[in-house]
Amino acid sequence: MLAAVLCIGASASPRPVRGDVSGDGRADLVVGGAKLLTIQPLGGRAATRSQRATALSTGDFNGDGLADVTVGAAGTVTVLYGRRADGYTGPTSRFTPGQGGVPRLGTGHGFGNTLTTSDFNRDGYVDLAVGAPETTLDTAATHGGAAIVLYGSRRGLTSSGALVLSENTPGVAGFSQHSRLFGAGLAAGDVTGDGYNDLVVTAPSGRPGYDIGGAIHVFKGSAKGVRIAGNTMVTSGNVDGRVMDVQACAGGSAGADNKANTARCTRKPFGWSVRTGRFHRGKYADVIAGIGDGKLLVLRGGPSGIDKRRLKTLALPGVTGTSAPADDHAGSLAAGDVDKDGYTDLVAVARGTGRVAILYGSADGPSRPSWIGQGGVNAALLDVDGDSVPELATADGKAVRIRWIKNRRVARTTVLPLPGRLIAR
Numbered sequence: 001m002l003a004a005v006l007c008i009g010a011s012a013s014p015r016p017v018r019g020d021v022s023g024d025g026r027a028d029l030v031v032g033g034a035k036l037l038t039i040q041p042l043g044g045r046a047a048t049r050s051q052r053a054t055a056l057s058t059g060d061f062n063g064d065g066l067a068d069v070t071v072g073a074a075g076t077v078t079v080l081y082g083r084r085a086d087g088y089t090g091p092t093s094r095f096t097p098g099q100g101g102v103p104r105l106g107t108g109h110g111f112g113n114t115l116t117t118s119d120f121n122r123d124g125y126v127d128l129a130v131g132a133p134e135t136t137l138d139t140a141a142t143h144g145g146a147a148i149v150l151y152g153s154r155r156g157l158t159s160s161g162a163l164v165l166s167e168n169t170p171g172v173a174g175f176s177q178h179s180r181l182f183g184a185g186l187a188a189g190d191v192t193g194d195g196y197n198d199l200v201v202t203a204p205s206g207r208p209g210y211d212i213g214g215a216i217h218v219f220k221g222s223a224k225g226v227r228i229a230g231n232t233m234v235t236s237g238n239v240d241g242r243v244m245d246v247q248a249c250a251g252g253s254a255g256a257d258n259k260a261n262t263a264r265c266t267r268k269p270f271g272w273s274v275r276t277g278r279f280h281r282g283k284y285a286d287v288i289a290g291i292g293d294g295k296l297l298v299l300r301g302g303p304s305g306i307d308k309r310r311l312k313t314l315a316l317p318g319v320t321g322t323s324a325p326a327d328d329h330a331g332s333l334a335a336g337d338v339d340k341d342g343y344t345d346l347v348a349v350a351r352g353t354g355r356v357a358i359l360y361g362s363a364d365g366p367s368r369p370s371w372i373g374q375g376g377v378n379a380a381l382l383d384v385d386g387d388s389v390p391e392l393a394t395a396d397g398k399a400v401r402i403r404w405i406k407n408r409r410v411a412r413t414t415v416l417p418l419p420g421r422l423i424a425r
């Protein structure tokens with residue numbers, strides 16, 4: 001155990017264990033819900049705080065080697081900085097649109113409804129992307145949505161250099177339309193294979209009456225941070241008179257620019273949830289998004305973004321539903337390398353039933369789902385014991401289950417009585 005921790009500390013580019021708030025080399029469980037936020041190391045004492053959470057994420061914003069916790073709720077993002085040894089959090093800071101240098105957004109913005117962390121500019125400090133999917137920046141497109149990128153620094157997360165992205169932003173692909181909900185899904189990964197993590201933002205277009213087809217945007221990371229230049233979008237639906245890029249219809253075969261399917265595919269919302277990872281062989285991160293109806297859309301990365309020529313859908317047998325957010329089972333997608341074969345594996349929790357599946361990555365992409373039992377609402381892959389292999393943690397509102405996966409089977413399960421349906425990844 002100690003050797004594993006020392007190895008991590010001695011690597012060329014020391015990087016904290018993801019989710020390790022207390023600095024003991026093991027990820028802590030960060031669980032939230034309507035009232036209480038709990039941070040608990042495995043086998044240790046829980047730190048609690050009265051704090052509502054609608055989104056949770058962790059990342060080391062100030063580069064001190066300790067994971068910092070971000071909590072999104074009620075239009076504000078709160079950062080709780082990690083503190084060594086006891087797992088309790090140290091200083092906090094708050095970010096609200098229009099305050100303290102954070103760019104202003106329209107009313108009812110939903111800032112903090114979604115969060116993702118990644119070091120987009122590779123300066124050693126983790127950065128934060130915050131979704132504000134309810135915001136109205138253009139009255140001709142109410143709830144068009146936006147996302148704001150905030151950068152880490154030696155002094156922690158800062159509003160300095162904050163970037164606002166929306167489909168109203170000049171140079172951003174897409175179009176103004178009511179209830180696009182841009183920012184409702186966020187992920188980060190090196191889709192373009194240049195060594196910088198890119199920001200993936202979805203616009204599910206999910207409200208009845210306005211649903212015009214979901215979209216997935218890719219914004220490139222760079223030494224200067226997330227760039228608008230070179231951004232790309234794939235969508236289902238008819239965009240500016242052009243046929244769709246992505247055939248994301250239930251029951252249809254996947255393929256690019258399939259004119260015959262346009263009518264059927266128009267108005268297909270998707271992308272409430274999205275993850276990235278190297279699910280296939282190659283240097284490009286792939287993007288996997290929930291498209292409802294018990295299906296996932298698998299998109300391959302490429303030098304200029306998502307490779308529109310290589311699309312496929314994956315079914316989760318036994319999972320049914322519509323493309324409403326509650327049925328986009330991917331609301332609980334998690335990504336990590338569970339079996340340490342170098343390919344990212346995907347965890348999907350089936351909404352409604354709470355069943356948990358692992359889809360193992362391979363040279364040819366994700367496997368068929370392997371169902372491993374009941375999970376609940378939300379899932380995360382976290383190395384809670386510090387052996388560099390992630391465990392599967394799921395939360396159902398009443399308890400957190402931690403499963404140790406060995407040889408693709410559940411070797412052991414621990415149940416912790418932690419309230420909260422959200423678990424930080």
Ligand SMILES: [Ca+2]
Nearest residue numbers: 060062064066
């Ligand atoms: Ca930190």
Ligand SMILES: [Ca+2]
Nearest residue numbers: 119121123125
């Ligand atoms: Ca950074």
Ligand SMILES: [Ca+2]
Nearest residue numbers: 337339341343
């Ligand atoms: Ca794997």
Ligand SMILES: [Ca+2]
Nearest residue numbers: 383385387389
């Ligand atoms: Ca482990």
